[in-house]
Amino acid sequence: MNEPIMIFKKPSYPINPALLEYLQRFDRLSEVSVFYDDLLRFSGSVTVYDTMDQDTLWIRVYYSEFEREEIDLNLKKIYSLLHSDGNLSIIKFLNIDSIDYCTFGNSKPFRIKVRNILNDNYTHFYVKKADASRIYGLELEHILSPDKINFLVYKDTLIEEHIMGIPGDVFIKTLLQERSETEKAQIAKEFVKFNERCMIRLLGDMRSYNYVIVPIHDFDHVVYKIRAIDFDQQCYEGNFKVYRPQFFKENYPMVKLVKDKLQESSIEQYKDEERAVLAKRILSAENRINRLLEIMGEDELAPEAHLQQLKMELYRYTNDMNFKKAKSMGTVMSAAFEFIIRNFKNTNLFKNKM
Template sequence: MCKEKIMNSESEKDIKISKRKTSYPINSELLDYLKSYDRAFKSPIVYDDLLRYVDNYPILDKDENDTFWQGVIYGPQEMSEIHQNLKKIYSRLTSDGADKSVDHLFVDSVDYCTFGNSHPFRIKIKNQFNDNHDYFYVKKADASRIYGLEIEYILSPNRINFLVFENTLVEEHISGIPGDVFIEKYLDEHTNKIRLAKEFVKFNERCFLRLLGDQRSYNFVIVLTPDFDEMQYRIRSIDFDQQCYEGKINLYKPQFFRENLDYVKFVTENLDESSIKQYQHEERALMAKRMIVGKSRLTKLLRVMKNDQIAPREKSFQLKTEIFELLKDNEVLKCETMGDIVEAVLNFILRNYQTSMTKLF
């Protein structure tokens, strides 16, 4: 992400992704991995049960714009059963699954999203004593997304909690302001654009190193944390459907999406090239350190991922060819699956880090 390339990306024709990504099933190896890390559970209901609603209504924002979410309504008998089971799922996701922990909770709403690949249901759980509420999501399980979630947990500065049962994925809510909404409604004279630019560079680097695609502004959130002297910013992905699926290398770099143009401008207008390289180097080193700490878990995940076919072979071939042109690492040319490519890129980063550390001693 040199400054010249960033500036070129501002005027580059918008890159395109697959209109409808193939959904890949969870194979037995991946399921065994999930069980070993308490990610699998026996759910009282599955995704398809939530499709049995009898009516729905559009959910609009404060400006009467369509949010692509619909509130759904169930028949009286089914509503009682579904709501009770959703509370049990919430208890298992956030606690130990004990029934007594949900007695004072109720399901305030169930919303259905008509946009995207996973068509999620958003569940709002509320505490009847203090009105405090929380969200979680029930989605169609897809191997690509699960690999993306696990890699996020192991290699990013963030943690994400989720559970899987058959064709059903249960995911905790990631708090933050959607990237497009932040630009539209929260950007003002008090925003520290230098800090935000730094975070976008680091986010851009993280996405590429772990091959997470389609990180347009509505697929990530801005997390603001007040510090003693300045506001801190962190960019977090909320969409992991495009974990190593596409063949074009630029689809794994948020800087090349038209929807992220404002963030790209923050970088070009506020950071010099040496600072950009510094932040990229920092992110690569941090990821290498996380690889060392999470070596056992990452090794097990990659072993499963390498044996799984989670993208068309022609896309895997295209991606390894483009990555080789960038890294000039012969190990990349040996790759056959997307899992192989992820491992090769991560090993490249780790080797460079270890070589640098060796020179210090």
């Protein structure tokens, strides 16, 4: 549980022409020129602290008056593309309250706070360096997860909408123990499903600060959902454990919750449910998924050593020869989806014969 399972920092992979064409086909390309590197030219900054006066590892950045005017206008246009299909009439009602820069992690994103001056409602979005791995991860999240996600790409810049929720590490530290026993059992169930979903779609590095807990009020109780918020580690690492949140020490309280609250039969049931749901989503978006996997199959997303390690570990885990034959991380993903669909169909066939 305590051994490090990620050693090297992941490099950024370029967007190839086929992926760019795919993004254009599904309206993921921005018509507004905004560059990550432009935002790096800030002239000053101050540290951002949380409500407990702890350093958040974000800094609030400032720009010269001349640059700020152009940056603000383009960021407002980006917001309108993300949330209202580029309707520029809303720009006069928007204000860019702050631009924060994260000094921690791989992507070093900018967080943009946009406020509606008529009612003081506000939201955030992020500007990052475009990376093929992250884009594949975002697109798979949009297609296969319970929640949709908006993002745009402009040349080498990626714009992501904010995913609302309580950061997993904050929830575990300050709120988890206060939940009722019923709520803890429900959270344990969600973690099992989240763990299974990440494993099947090879989304790695789901440590507690890379996902959020989303409380949803339903009649007389609260239901908790878990959503990934960082997609940098899509199909990169060779170690299969990286794709299973249960093996990160930061998630130990959640793992312990599963052991304390769920019987083995329930855990297997929830895994089966998540596999069935994923299989249905893959089949319902078959053409889009197949095109994305075809592009991934021709793309370089990891070092050769990572590919060889992962496909052999998956082969030993499943005894499926398709993993052993995989030529790229994209074909590993294809093999994973084929494995899930095959088992889903076989299970349904067995049920129908009973």
